[in-house]
Amino acid sequence: MNSLVSFDRLKHYVNLKGVTVEEFARRMALSGPAVEKIHPVGEMLNRVVVGHVTDIRKHPNADKLRLAMVDVGATHASPVQIVCGGSNLKKDQWVAVAQVGAKVRWHGVGDWVKLTPATIRGEKSEGMICAANEIGLADAFPHAEREILDLGVALPDIKVKPGTPLADALGLTDDVVMDIEVTSNRVDAMCMVGLAREASAILGKKFLWSGATLPRLVRAQRATPVQVKISDRRLCPRYMAVRVSGVTNGPSPWWMKRRLASAGLNSISRLVDITNYVMLELAQPMHVFDTAKLRMGDKGPEIHVRLARPREKIQALNNKEYALDDKTLVIADAEKPVAIAGVIGGERSAVGEKTEDVIFEAATFDPVSVRRTARRLNVYSDSQLRFEKGLSTEALPFALARAVELTLDLCGGHVASAPTDVRAGKYKAAAYSITTADVDRKIGVEIPKSKQVGILRDLGFKVSVRGRGTIHAVVPWWRDHDVESGQDLVEEIARVYGYANIPPILPVGQPVRHRRNEELAWEDRLRTVAKGAGLAETYSYSFTSDDVYRKAGYDPSVCLHVQNPLTADFTFMRTTLLPSLLQIVAENEERYRNQKLFEVAKVYYPGTGNREPGTGWKELPDEALEMGCAFLVGEEGWREAKGFVEHLFHELGIEDVSWRRNAEVGFWHPGRSVQAFKDGKLIASVGEVSPAIVSNFKITGRVAMVDCPLKEVFSFATATRRYAPPSIFPESKRDLAVVVDARVEYDDIARTIRRTDSLIVNVEWFDTYQGRGLPEGKKSVAMHLTFASPERTLKTEDVDAMLEKAVLGLKEKFKAEIR
Structure with a gap:
């Protein structure tokens, strides 16, 4: 599994002061998730600046083109003339200007090309006023055809001077995106908090994150909690929901779009973006329902986690309809499915521009069930990818609290219900014990007890030391699908201590003898x-x-x-x-x-x-x-x-x-x-x-x-080979042609000849003939026969006798005739 991570954003979760991205990549690769590639974010916006349109004139030779006078800063004493065909171009507009030497994609398609001075329909154009898709920002700033990027509309709070590099205005100049490989058992590291926790332990830097909590955000509410019923708690060990009313949905602010884009996700709307943001931050997928679109029960909103019923269907968020079977776990309202559990949401309950009341879902589902459902329906998602690896039930309160916190901040509104929490049973953390001597023996180097304890604590384990050398560690909830024995604790200590710090010593002893297959x-x-x-x-x-x-x-x-x-x-x-x-x-x-x-x-x-x-x-x-x-x-x-x-x-x-x-x-x-x-x-x-x-x-x-x-x-088959020395006596050769039924196989003829006498050492075919001169249904088979004795030189009469014996055998078995 690979994850895209903004290095600049990661600094909000772990103190990386003084650590370069190159050093971070090197250190992490030796002890944790490996950084495979580093992508400078602002590099594609080189020589793209913020411009201010001061005047617009008609193009004398083209109806759909106009001449824009654009202030591009101190590099030019006066506004420059740029030919532009943007349908939304207007005076006093803040735009993205690609100067000569910048790289753009014409109309957002094709290869990147380097911009050169141009004359368009007889008018000089000193640059290009760009649409978002022409500079790689279409996902962040979607637009209609022929519309240019209006920075004043896209970024209403923008306050920069003409000529400011666009990468600076967007906060992209110093950021890089890291492509990080995360092993499939470490889904906790597929998020900002998990990766920051790893970096804190490996680099010895302070872990900065402190998450929102539900008790602090949600006080006792008089409103009735969302009713949640789970039919099979093996398939859904825990489900939490909370209702928020009075929200205002709409486009997300730039900081949210930027953080989603750096992870490879498109911005949809504030409410949807919040759920994706929480997933990227905590590795816990979430979903949001429009309360008004749910079928209500007797006591208000109802959520039923159940297996699909015969002939049920759902129109998913990808605009495809899926026929469900009784093996598919669904989230349903009082009447019909509104989501496929752990895989994808339904279109009917999706939030939109007019949404004012929502229910946030945070749940854990059986990973095998999620994987089988995804394969059966051939539908995959970022949520499904995480659920099928196995998630902890204890992540839910933190994710739900974070979603509520972001919603109140970005969408307004108020919490309209106490959180609903339905679970299969009380959580019990796993715990394992190891001895420091066992750790040293298995790793091959002596690591001080304090160092072993410190590594485990930095990784989030609750550690106590018993006796003179026994370490007892309680597994943190975010590792409960990964750490399964004391051997895993040894591995954790070894990797954070650093495999490069373990002296390379060739093993001694007798190699194990494996039975040959x-x-x-x-x-x-x-x-x-x-x-x-x-x-x-x-x-x-x-x-x-x-x-x-x-x-x-x-x-x-x-x-x-x-x-x-x-x-x-x-x-x-x-x-x-x-x-x-x-x-x-x-x-x-x-x-x-x-x-x-x-x-x-x-x-x-x-x-x-x-x-x-x-x-x-x-x-x-x-x-x-x-x-x-x-x-x-x-x-x-x-x-x-x-x-x-x-x-x-x-x-x-x-x-x-x-x-x-x-x-x-x-x-x-x-x-x-x-x-x-x-x-x-x-x-x-x-x-x-x-x-x-x-x-x-x-x-x-x-x-x-x-x-x-x-x-x-x-x-x-046999590997045994028999050696027969060549005879010291000369061989005798004769040719033999016999007429037999056309259905007789040569192999049967040769076998019959060889069986008549052991001194016939070889029979070699050289011709088969059918046609003129032979009766219909007959064929002539011609062969070289070799005769040899290991004891003496064969006489002519000996060879003639054996040949006659062979012919007799052929006549008896195949009614053969000499030709």
Whole structure:
């Protein structure tokens, strides 16, 4: 998780006097959240100044352009002439002027360009009067098309002289925004207060924050509190609400807009901005309801935290409608849902310009429920991001008090009810004990007891020392989802003490001997062989889409369906690697006309017995490791694919493999695909892909593929190699051509010949012929036969006898005839 933090704003929470942003980044990275980037805020406004329009004249050559005389300060003795087409340009207006050399974006689009002297329609223009979007301030100062930035309207309290740099006028000159990486278990550090607390402990600086409290802001009220009912307190452990009446909503002041913008958030309105401001300050998301838009109960406003009912829907703040199910936790009024708990608010109860009475919500929700809801509905928000990490129930009073404090200050009004507080049970802080000796032993360096205690106290732990060396620490509420044992206390001491201060010492002792994982070893060997054969390895997702599967001729209904896919491309768990490889070939064909690819990955099948009628899958799916290959190399690609598989089997020590014509139709070419078997088990399917399938993927060439179930392949693999010395006696060779039925496979012929005599050491095919001179349905198969004996030189009559024996065997089994 990354968070944008204004260094200038952070100084209001921790005393950083004398600390540069570079030093801050270096020290924090060594012991806490790491500063990844530093963005100078005012840099984009270089050579943009505040100007005062003293006079306006018509442009002699353009109806929509005017000549503005603008006072830009002491750099010019008299007002400068600027050609401007702003629809709201007027005399005595305070504007943003980009001088020559400034960088702007024309009409807020395109790249940043450097401003140069210009003559527009025959009139000289010494600069540019800018709209907010032309200098990167559109989010802070939204405007209509052709409107320039009117500083007098946008900043009614502005009191500067002409020529003042705009960055100075906006208070941006000395500020920088830090892009800080925060680990997912430290959601408390995703806010100003949490980060300031970290900086205080790490840098040894004073922590300045003291939050508002409800007892100080809210006295006993006669008004009836907001009625809150929670149906499942496991999903909502605590919910607080307070009503404020007589408020005035409207645009936020510049200081609020500036602080939100530095964190990457847009300003909406005062009331909405207050909730976002509190979230950025305290890491506690909030929501505000317009009381007048809620359906009232018998005793006034009612809030129901419950699961959605069948067929309920909600129009959310993003202008999208969502159908809810009984797994979705919602915030409802007396009739209908008004927010999806922890994820997004509803449009019906949103505050607007006419809002006068509001209810502020501060709550905690089950992180798993929030995450599942967000994934199920495919809607995400800054609030959801924090809730799904786990928030403390004890943050609520501080957040609610801060929201009320800001509302009374910015929107006026008065607190109209005592705060409502409904919770699952009394909070009990976790506590753990460690010994100073244990800390020293685990860190590897002696740290004084006072230093260990001081570090924990600086981080907010309540610490007491028991006996001579036992530290008892109570976990602060903002760390109750993070610190889970005494080991975490050791880690806290180590990181704040500084990992760089721990002497680097190589460990001594005997290395741990791990049992060899045979499957991983064979997997590595297989990859080495494939790469050595010239294939490139690919990596793809374990998910696939309905479209890809159907194009490859597979039925996606047999696949496991992903309930909450990230996109439509990740709808199913794949049961084969081949469609993914075909998609990769198709996507790369324009750039690489020749491709030889392979992938080793797991495929997934519905687990046996995992499913009950009417229910979902209860267990994880069955997994199987497979290798897929794709060859886009021309007409003989399927031969190269088969040759690679034979080479692979040789390298893995797999012998006596039998080949059979592939009886499957659909994906494979009916006449150019085979399957390899060992002891009756399928260990490879090889062949050319059906032209119809290739066409579906818009691939222009022929594609050959390999599919190997690696569990079976590895069961036959062996690292043992047998050495047979070459015979000292010469070999004898004979050629043999036989006519057999066209359906007889060469592999069966070769096996039959080798079995007739052990001295027939090799059978090598060299030709197959069908056509003229042969009966219909017959073919001629020609082979080289090699004969050899390790004990003597074979005589001609010996070879003739073995050849005759081989022919006899072929006649008996296949009714073969000598050609």
